[in-house]
Amino acid sequence: MWVRHENRSTECRVPITPRDARVLVQHGLRLTVEESPQRVFPLTDYVDAGCATAPTGSWTGAPDDAYIIGLKELPSEPARLRHRHIYFGHAYKGQPDALPLLHRLADGGGTLLDLEHLTDERGARRAAFGYWAGYAGAALAVLHWWGRLTGPLEPLSRDELDARLHEVRDADAAGQGVSAVVIGALGRSGRGACDALEAAGVTPTRWDVAETRNLDRETLLAHDIVVNAVLTTRPVPPFLAADHLKADRRLSVICDVTCDVGSELNVLPFNDAATDWLRPVRSLQIGNRPLDVIAIDNLPSLLPTEASDDFSAALIAHLLALGDTDPVWARCREAFTTTLATYRNHPPADGGETFLKRGTAHV
Structure with missing residues (x-):
């Protein structure tokens, strides 16, 4: 797992706190945390928890099998996204930036596991801010x-x-x-x-x-x-x-x-x-x-400290089950694959309006 720096300068939260990073490391997971000037928790806290560190924005060179974890939007480059990305992508309800993101994932063979769709069988979110x-x-x-x-x-x-x-x-x-x-x-x-x-x-x-x-x-x-x-x-x-x-x-x-x-x-x-x-x-x-x-x-x-503490505490159990058959991740994958199939079957030749309406309907 690779915790990226947040591209937005006003984003101070983290998806995984140092406290919970320690738990992941203790369970044998390799966790790399990028340097970030605005993150509410200092990088030294992650080092103390057993995490590796990496320069800001270096996730683009992470191993192919890494999960890239963040919260808000990705930077505009690279044009092709090849990794599995866990964050709030906001790509399934017709938002203005949905089409460019889906295009980048389709071109690079990447996957979006949108935290907005990390839900139980009733549709209630399992980790939320x-x-x-x-x-x-x-x-x-x-x-x-x-x-x-x-x-x-x-x-x-x-x-x-x-x-x-x-x-x-x-x-x-x-x-x-x-x-x-x-x-x-x-x-x-x-x-x-x-x-x-x-x-x-x-x-x-x-x-x-x-x-x-x-x-x-x-x-x-x-x-x-x-x-x-x-x-x-x-x-x-x-x-x-x-x-x-x-x-x-x-x-x-x-x-x-x-x-x-x-x-x-x-x-x-x-x-x-x-x-x-x-x-x-x-x-x-x-x-x-x-x-x-x-x-x-x-x-x-x-309120980055309180918000991050609550979110990370709810997310960690699912991160520990990420490689298994945890049904909440299965729902995330299904939302993405269905939307991507809609994108491929109905390309945005009209500027995206038809695709966005079709994509919204499925979710």
């Missing part, structure tokens, strides 16, 4: 509502973030209470969002399947903040579209934790672009007043 995505996203939303969020963002510990949320809670002594609703409140991300809002002194309205089945948009628009934590794998009617956002709404801040921007599964289709650490908030002029949107696709990296 959802709780910390929800926590960070809701925290940013309430801090922004109070005028206390500025970019660029920087990684924090939970204690540091909570201290900022407690300042907001204490500032609300005058009774200017923030009204917030979390959609998908019973899931991992939703639970994290609710906990962050509670830390800020905000008692959230909690919506889940029952409430989204017959969505009351008037009630949704009557809140100051909406946090979307719903992950859908099939097209559904949008929760809010541009024509729903009338001028007399109370709603002024949305945090889209799910961040399916560019996908036909986007339940907030009025937002067509992600935000980032440099500019975490995007102000959209809809109707007669602005709507501020936070849509950062690596929110858990704001």
